Every structure is written in structure tokens, then in C-alpha cells.
Amino acid sequence: MAVAAVVTFAATYLTLRLSRKHSIMPEIRERDVHTDPTPRIGGLAMLIGFLISLAVAASLGWFRSVFEDPIHILAIASAATLIAVIGVLDDILDLDWTIKLAGQFMAAGILAWQGVQIVSLPIGGLVIGSYGVSIVVTIFVTVLVMNAVNFIDGLDGLVAGVVLIGTSVFFVYTYLLAQQTSPTNYFNLASLISAIVIGVCLGFLPLNWHKAKIFMGDSGAMLLGLLMATSALAVTGQVDPGAVSTSLLAPAFLPLVLPLAILMLPLLDLTLAVLRRIRAGKSPFSADRKHIHHKLQDFGHSHTGSVLVFYLWTAVISLSALALLFIPAELVLALSIASGIPVLVYTVWPVIKRRRKRAKSK
Numbered sequence: 001m002a003v004a005a006v007v008t009f010a011a012t013y014l015t016l017r018l019s020r021k022h023s024i025m026p027e028i029r030e031r032d033v034h035t036d037p038t039p040r041i042g043g044l045a046m047l048i049g050f051l052i053s054l055a056v057a058a059s060l061g062w063f064r065s066v067f068e069d070p071i072h073i074l075a076i077a078s079a080a081t082l083i084a085v086i087g088v089l090d091d092i093l094d095l096d097w098t099i100k101l102a103g104q105f106m107a108a109g110i111l112a113w114q115g116v117q118i119v120s121l122p123i124g125g126l127v128i129g130s131y132g133v134s135i136v137v138t139i140f141v142t143v144l145v146m147n148a149v150n151f152i153d154g155l156d157g158l159v160a161g162v163v164l165i166g167t168s169v170f171f172v173y174t175y176l177l178a179q180q181t182s183p184t185n186y187f188n189l190a191s192l193i194s195a196i197v198i199g200v201c202l203g204f205l206p207l208n209w210h211k212a213k214i215f216m217g218d219s220g221a222m223l224l225g226l227l228m229a230t231s232a233l234a235v236t237g238q239v240d241p242g243a244v245s246t247s248l249l250a251p252a253f254l255p256l257v258l259p260l261a262i263l264m265l266p267l268l269d270l271t272l273a274v275l276r277r278i279r280a281g282k283s284p285f286s287a288d289r290k291h292i293h294h295k296l297q298d299f300g301h302s303h304t305g306s307v308l309v310f311y312l313w314t315a316v317i318s319l320s321a322l323a324l325l326f327i328p329a330e331l332v333l334a335l336s337i338a339s340g341i342p343v344l345v346y347t348v349w350p351v352i353k354r355r356r357k358r359a360k361s362k
Contacts, residue, residue: 001195001196001198001199001202002199003052003053003056003199004049004050004052004053004195004196004197004198004199004200004202004203005049005199005200005202005203006203007048007049007052007053007203008045008046008048008049008050008199008200008202008203008204009203009204009206009207010203011044011045011046011048011049011203012042012045012046012203012204012207012208012214013207014045015039015041015042015044015045015214016039016042016207016213016214019039019041019214020039024039024041024092025037025038025039025040026040026091026092026094038212038213038214038215039213039214039215040091040092040214040215040216040217041088041091041092041214041217041219042204042207042208042214042215042216042217042219042220043084043087043088043091043216043217043218043219043220043221043222043223044084044088044219045204045214046084046200046204046216046219046220046223046224047080047081047084047219047223049196049199049200049203049204050080050196050197050200050223050227051077051080051081053196053199053200054073054076054077054196057192057196058073062187063187063192065185065187065188066187066188066189066192069115071114071115072114072115072116072189074114075110075111075113075114075115075116076111076116076193076227076230078110079107079108079110079111079226079230080107080223080226080227082103082106082107082110083103083104083107083146083219083222083223083226084219084220084222084223085219086099086100086103086104086107086218086219086222087217087218087219087220087221087222087223088217088219090217090218090219091217091218091219097283097285097286100218100285101143101285104142104143104146104147104222105139105143107142107146107226108138108139108142108143108146108226108229109135109139111138111142111226111230111233112134112135112138112139112142113135116138116230116233116234117134117135117137117138117233117236118134118137118138118141118233118236138233141229141232141233142226142229142230142233144267144270145225145226145228145229145232145259145263146221146222146225146226146229147225147270148225148263148266148267148269148270149163149221149222149224149225149228149263149266150218150221150222150225151266151269151270151273151291152265152266152269152291152292152293152310153215153216153217153218153220153221154291154293154294155210155293155303155306155307156208156209156210156211156212156215156303156307157205157208157209157210157212157307158293158306158307158310159216159220159221159224160201160204160205160208160216160220160224161201161205161307161310161311162265162266162310162311162314163197163201163224163228164198164201164202164205165311165314165315165318166228166262166263166314166318167194167197167198167201167228167231167262168198169258169262169318169319169321169322170190170194170228170231170232170258170259170262170318171191171194171195171198172322173258173322173325174188174190174191174194174231174235175191176325177235178191188234189231189234190231190232190234190235191231193227193230193231193234194231196227197224197227197228197231200224201224204216204220210303210304210307228259228262228263229259232258232259257321257324258318258321258322261317261318261320261321262314262317262318262321264313264314264317265292265310265313265314265317268292269291269292269293272292273288273290273291276288276290292310293306293307293310296309296347299350299351300350300351300353300354301350308346309343309346309347312343312346313343313347316336316339316340316343317336319339320332320335320336320339323335
């Protein structure tokens, strides 16, 4: 995590300097919120941070069990490199959406083909169908997560912060689950990928916070989505389904619930965007300025305020899901409502403020 943070920060700074020196700054688009030309290939720095961190982990004896099967690691590194390169090309050349989608399927296909796929879930030793079914489901889930993360990339610090919060919660879950299922070895692929993603986000955020000096672009957003999906998929292969305590039924469902909880807002935004565009007779991947983060600004939130709304809801939803590890579902529901009310008030605060103003003026 520390290595990923330091390397990513240094790589992001160098990418920023090179982008400015060689004027690699795309023109401002109609849907963009920023007004000054800004480099949009920060995903390249994030890829460097990921690959170097992975190499460092391989040299440490602690992670020997993770690197026993190098095919999985090579598949993840190859898929990450492919999706980041496609993203960079899109950020610079504005590729057709069909080419970008094909690249996403190729990256997801590399993972599934080399065995980084949904194998089983710790729910009574449930096995996911046949090998073919597993590959199809894995590819679909990976492409879905990549696009969900990419679709919310519209404000400074939004994606990096949301992924940082969500992946931190997922890291805690994978670590605690490893303690229960393999008490002699807490080191597993899911925790390693999550730790590196956290570090990458920490290293990138300082230069991406409002006003951002550099954007992660499609390369960074799709890379983070791919790695989030990979860590979730790895749980199903790294954890022995039969080893999960039968007394902890709710936690056993977390490999399904937690990734969905973390990505609830991005998935909601993705669904609404696809439906909206199809209804308008457009491609589901055509860009517009009607995402949830845009709506929050139209609602009256500032740039930073809109980002904080996403942060708060991501924290409430993902922490509520994680709480199922420790306390009964009924109590989790009560705590979720109690913590969700102030976040809801903050979300609608601009409306409350406007109504108060109107009432005073009358």
C-alpha cells in the first residue's frame, strides 16, 4: 500500500510535467466541468504504481503463496496494461465506443481465460456452474464494474475517493475473512490487489483534488474498475467455501453483497445513463452531462460538495455491509438508517437552504 502510494504520486507528478511540456492536454468538451485544459492521462501513472507495487510484492517472502501460480499474476498485469493503454488512446484520440468496449471484453477475457474468475462462493460450498458459465459471468461482471466506475468519472477526486473508501472496506473484509479461513496465512490475492488499489488512489488524489492538476481519464477509471472486479473475483478462488463458519451466515454472503454495496452509486448512475440514452435513441456509451454528479451540481452543491455526497453515501453503504461481519442484520439496518439520515439531509441541503431563503424573503 505504501509502495503503491509513493510510486503513484511520483509517477503522477512526472506524467503531469511531461503532459504539460509536450502539450498532451485534450480540448475541453461540452460536458466537462473544468474550464482550463488539463492532462487526462493520469491512468498511465496509476498503472506504473500498480505494476511496480506488484513487482515489489513478488520479491517479499510474505506473498510467496500468492505468487505460487504466476499465471494469475501475469494475467492481471496483462489485462491491467491492456485496459490502461486503450484508455490512454481514448483519452488522446477519442476512440469509437465500440473499440473501447471490445478492449474491455478482451481485458476481462484475459482474466477469465487464465483462471481469475468466479469459481465458488463461501455459501455452503456453492460452485458456480460449469467452466463456460464461470467465464461468461466473470467477463460480464468485470466489464460492468469497469463501466460503472468510468461513468462516474466527472469531478475532481470523485472516482479516486470513492474507490479508496470502498476498497478500504473491502480490504478489511478480505483480511478478516482470511483470518477465519486460513489462520496460518493471511496473505491472499484479493487483499494484495485491494491494498495496492488503496495505495494507488492515495498517491493520485493529492494532484487530482479540486482544482485538479491532472485527471485519471478513461485509462485510470477503467483500470481501477478492472482491479476492483479482480479483487472481488479473487475472493471466490482464494477462500475455501467449506471453511466459513456456519454460525456466520450473513458474512458468508458478503462476497456477493459487499462489491455491489461499494459500487451501488456507480451502478445506479450506469443504469440510469444507459436507460436515458437508449430512450433518446442514442448509443448507451454516448457522453452527456446528466450523470448523478452533474445533477448534484445542478441541485445546488458545489464541486467539492457533490464529491462529498458520493464519499458519504459510499462510506455508509459499504460500512453497513461490512458490519454484517460483527453484528446482527437488524442492528445493521438500524445503524444504517441512523447514519443515513444526516447524509440524506446533507444531500438535500441546497433545497432546504433555498426554501429557507424564500420563506425569509416573504
